[in-house]
Amino acid sequence: MKKLSLEELGRPSVEEFQNQEKHRVIVILDNVRSALNVGSFFRTCDAFAIEALWLTGITATPPNREIQKTAIGATESVTWKHFGTTLEAVQHAKDLGYYAIGIEQTTASKHLNEVNVNDRSMVLVFGNEVNGVSEEVFPLLDECWEIPQSGTKHSLNVSVCGGIVLWFCVQGLRKV
Amino acid sequence: MKKLSLEELGRPSVEEFQNQEKHRVIVILDNVRSALNVGSFFRTCDAFAIEALWLTGITATPPNREIQKTAIGATESVTWKHFGTTLEAVQHAKDLGYYAIGIEQTTASKHLNEVNVNDRSMVLVFGNEVNGVSEEVFPLLDECWEIPQSGTKHSLNVSVCGGIVLWFCVQGLRKV
Numbered sequence: 001m002k003k004l005s006l007e008e009l010g011r012p013s014v015e016e017f018q019n020q021e022k023h024r025v026i027v028i029l030d031n032v033r034s035a036l037n038v039g040s041f042f043r044t045c046d047a048f049a050i051e052a053l054w055l056t057g058i059t060a061t062p063p064n065r066e067i068q069k070t071a072i073g074a075t076e077s078v079t080w081k082h083f084g085t086t087l088e089a090v091q092h093a094k095d096l097g098y099y100a101i102g103i104e105q106t107t108a109s110k111h112l113n114e115v116n117v118n119d120r121s122m123v124l125v126f127g128n129e130v131n132g133v134s135e136e137v138f139p140l141l142d143e144c145w146e147i148p149q150s151g152t153k154h155s156l157n158v159s160v161c162g163g164i165v166l167w168f169c170v171q172g173l174r175k176v
Numbered sequence: 177m178k179k180l181s182l183e184e185l186g187r188p189s190v191e192e193f194q195n196q197e198k199h200r201v202i203v204i205l206d207n208v209r210s211a212l213n214v215g216s217f218f219r220t221c222d223a224f225a226i227e228a229l230w231l232t233g234i235t236a237t238p239p240n241r242e243i244q245k246t247a248i249g250a251t252e253s254v255t256w257k258h259f260g261t262t263l264e265a266v267q268h269a270k271d272l273g274y275y276a277i278g279i280e281q282t283t284a285s286k287h288l289n290e291v292n293v294n295d296r297s298m299v300l301v302f303g304n305e306v307n308g309v310s311e312e313v314f315p316l317l318d319e320c321w322e323i324p325q326s327g328t329k330h331s332l333n334v335s336v337c338g339g340i341v342l343w344f345c346v347q348g349l350r351k352v
Binding site: 004045049106133 | 178308
């Protein structure tokens with residue numbers, strides 16, 4: 001057993017990545033405070049061939065030194081854009097026919113291990129590190145998901161949460 | 177639908193957490209460079225009721241300001257210790273009867289979506305951000321797992337990878 005080199009991993013170039021099939025998932029970062037978390041989401045969206053990353057409100061955008069620290073180049077491959085408000089971004093995704101899911105602990109959230117992905121186009125909203133998903137978008141959400149937890153803390157780090165939810169989604173989706 | 181308050185989430189106190197059942201998983205951080213990543217692992221191990229977090233070699237240990245930034249207190253609840261070398265830590269876990277798994281892209285790795293957890297005691301080794309798992313422990317590993325990826329980058333952030341692997345494991349384990 002030996003480690004694989006980057007060549008042996010056979011990763012696509014940026015151009016190949018942009019032309020290849022993607023999972024029909026749009027990720028919205030709703031006023032995320034830490035640019036390190038934003039960069040980490042770029043890297044995860046690259047790894048899992050996610051269609052697009054939408055950054056709203058105060059969420060930092062490339063080029064940004066802290067994003068680069070954790071994205072290590074994935075800002076070049078992942079399709080992204082910025083919206084002034086999360087409401088505008090979620091509404092735009094809904095207009096395009098995406099099913100809207102908030103990743104949030106609410107009175108009506110489904111546990112991640114009990115939801116069905118159903119191979120549909122989805123927009124996933126991840127909220128601010130302290131305040132979570134903006135309540136103004138709640139009326140637009142089709143459902144909320146939460147990761148069941150049994151620890152002392154309120155929640156997981158948002159980029160760790162993003163990794164888990166996106167890993168879960170791509171298991172149930174074909175790329176198109 | 178409304179967000180749950182910390183009280184409504186019903187999280188255990190540190191003392192209740194320490195006395196409650198855990199997943200029989202030991203996480204080893206093998207010479208992890210970033211203390212922010214270490215703190216993030218503390219938070220994830222708290223959320224998923226992981227038995228212990230072992231830090232080896234140059235991996236930062238609490239108390240540490242950067243660990244605290246991302247652990248936000250989970251250093252108080254999660255059982256941890258430091259070992260001088262990863263070899264020593266993995267050997268100790270094996271002596272205790274734990275099945276040893278390296279999280280690494282190798283010629284013999286299994287894809288995470290194709291492995292069986294089999295409800296057994298496991299020690300999971302996560303490697304340095306650049307160099308991965310120390311090759312000196314390869315002879316002690318029972319298997320390696322990797323997260324299948326289709327992006328341009330070599331790998332995921334190690335704490336994101338940790339979240340995905342630990343989420344996957346706890347789906348297949350009873351707490352004891």
